[in-house]
Amino acid sequence: MVKFICKKPGKKSIAILKKDEKVVSPSYAREYSFVFKKGKGNYVYDVDNRKYLDFAAGIAVNSVGHANPEVIKAVKKQLPSGLHAAFGDFYAELPVVFIEHLLKIVPRNFQKAFLSNSGTESIEAAYKLARWHTKKKYVIAFNNCFHGRTMGSLSMTNSKPVQRERFSPFLPVKHVPYPYVYRMPFKNENDCTNFCLDKIEKAIKSVKGDVAAIFMEPIQGEGGYIVPPKDFPKEVRKICNKRNILFCDDEVQAGCYRTGKFLAIENFNTLPDIVSLSKAIGGGIPLGATLASSKIMNWTPGSHSNTFGGNLVACAAGIATLDYMKKHNLGKNATKVGKYILKRLNEIKEEYELVGDVRGLGLMIGIELVKNKKNKIPAVKERSSILCKSQEKGLILLPAGISTIRICPPLTITLKEAEQGLNILEDSLKEVS
Ligand SMILES: Cc1ncc(COP(=O)(O)O)c(C=O)c1O
Numbered sequence: 331m332v333k334f335i336c337k338k339p340g341k342k343s344i345a346i347l348k349k350d351e352k353v354v355s356p357s358y359a360r361e362y363s364f365v366f367k368k369g370k371g372n373y374v375y376d377v378d379n380r381k382y383l384d385f386a387a388g389i390a391v392n393s394v395g396h397a398n399p400e401v402i403k404a405v406k407k408q409l410p411s412g413l414h415a416a417f418g419d420f421y422a423e424l425p426v427v428f429i430e431h432l433l434k435i436v437p438r439n440f441q442k443a444f445l446s447n448s449g450t451e452s453i454e455a456a457y458k459l460a461r462w463h464t465k466k467k468y469v470i471a472f473n474n475c476f477h478g479r480t481m482g483s484l485s486m487t488n489s490k491p492v493q494r495e496r497f498s499p500f501l502p503v504k505h506v507p508y509p510y511v512y513r514m515p516f517k518n519e520n521d522c523t524n525f526c527l528d529k530i531e532k533a534i535k536s537v538k539g540d541v542a543a544i545f546m547e548p549i550q551g552e553g554g555y556i557v558p559p560k561d562f563p564k565e566v567r568k569i570c571n572k573r574n575i576l577f578c579d580d581e582v583q584a585g586c587y588r589t590g591k592f593l594a595i596e597n598f599n600t601l602p603d604i605v606s607l608s609k610a611i612g613g614g615i616p617l618g619a620t621l622a623s624s625k626i627m628n629w630t631p632g633s634h635s636n637t638f639g640g641n642l643v644a645c646a647a648g649i650a651t652l653d654y655m656k657k658h659n660l661g662k663n664a665t666k667v668g669k670y671i672l673k674r675l676n677e678i679k680e681e682y683e684l685v686g687d688v689r690g691l692g693l694m695i696g697i698e699l700v701k702n703k704k705n706k707i708p709a710v711k712e713r714s715s716i717l718c719k720s721q722e723k724g725l726i727l728l729p730a731g732i733s734t735i736r737i738c739p740p741l742t743i744t745l746k747e748a749e750q751g752l753n754i755l756e757d758s759l760k761e762v763s
Pocket of ligand 1: 389448449450451453476477478479547551552580581582583584608609
């Protein structure tokens with residue numbers, strides 16, 4: 331029997347939930363019973379025709395808004411000429427044009443790209459490239475990280491125990507603490523940074539330097555929207571330089587202007603060796619890209635490939651998405667609206683005992699809920715209630731980490747819409763408090 335965590339949804343939703351339960355793998359973890367019918371701009375509608383403001387963007391995918399007309403136009407234009415060119419075996423112009431577009435936006439360090447269909451694949455490519463290029467065995471990843479669910483990326487992922495249970499043995503990974511300032515017992519950010527850097531050095535030593543890469547999310551996503559101290563990525567870069575290790579930057583969730591800059595790592599004044607992108611880059615069509623310099627991406631033909639990478643429809647959508655993001659200055663909008671949301675949330679934090687921490691960059695914002703500000707015990711049930719109440723009031727939100735609410739709307743969101751969403755969120759907070 332379908333269990334409703336929140337208020338019972340409408341009739342049409344219930345009918346689909348029942349069919350879903352019969353045939354769909356139960357491994358998906360759905361937070362509540364929103365049944366998507368259509369999306370338009372910054373709004374989504376359920377099958378019972380209820381309208382919702384979208385503060386989730388399909389987990390940071392619909393950054394250019396739902397059913398973006400320019401992306402649709404590009405896809406439609408491509409459809410009659412073919413969908414699949416077998417880019418792993420033959421040549422085609424569109425994937426090349428897409429990569430050229432992308433390389434014009436990212437810093438100059440990157441000259442080559444490998445194309446795929448998802449975040450986990452763009453991480454697998456980075457992982458394999460790092461091992462191929464360095465001929466070394468281990469990688470370092472952070473506690474709470476999320477890099478995907480195929481075995482290479484899952485070997486690193488550990489934001490929740492359920493993601494790893496029964497899947498070992500894993501590939502050789504050393505996990506080290508991520509500077510989660512709010513939850514670590516340090517007086518200041520510097521001490522937190524130094525503690526984490528020391529753990530990295532110790533991990534490298536423990537395997538006698540046999541480390542191909544350090545994988546890092548510039549802002550942790552699934553782990554709880556955790557922003558590291560400003561200097562931390564730069565210090566990781568220094569360790570990589572000193573120890574001849576590649577710095578692999580997972581921009582799957584944080585990339586594509588979500589934090590204001592195209593790459594989130596650019597906010598921290600440093601650059602990685604390999605970048606993994608996906609989610610928003612296809613405007614809603616599955617697309618992944620792994621970038622590196624020509625010097626690093628020098629693997630031999632046959633060492634890595636796939637069937638669907640460079641898919642023509644995905645590349646057409648990708649080009650239109652990047653063009654739209656640039657033309658409409660979505661990075662600037664993310665910074666502007668993000669600042670407003672953070673300011674308002676910090677005011678809310680002062681008023682509610684439940685709100686332990688507010689953090690974020692651009693439109694990647696987390697609100698960590700706690701039983702009370704002193705004991706910092708995660709307010710897990712309260713978070714579920716707030717998500718449900720917000721949905722009832724017409725706002726789509728998603729969780730992250732143990733008791734954090736994530737705010738990641740389309741980058742096209744206006745100040746007025748942000749205000750409307752925050753009003754709903756505050757009403758729900760008030761009721762649950
Ligand atoms: C930072 C990060 N990396 C990798 C992934 C995996 O992406 P996908 O689910 O497309 O495989 C995700 C997905 O949420 C992510 O947030």
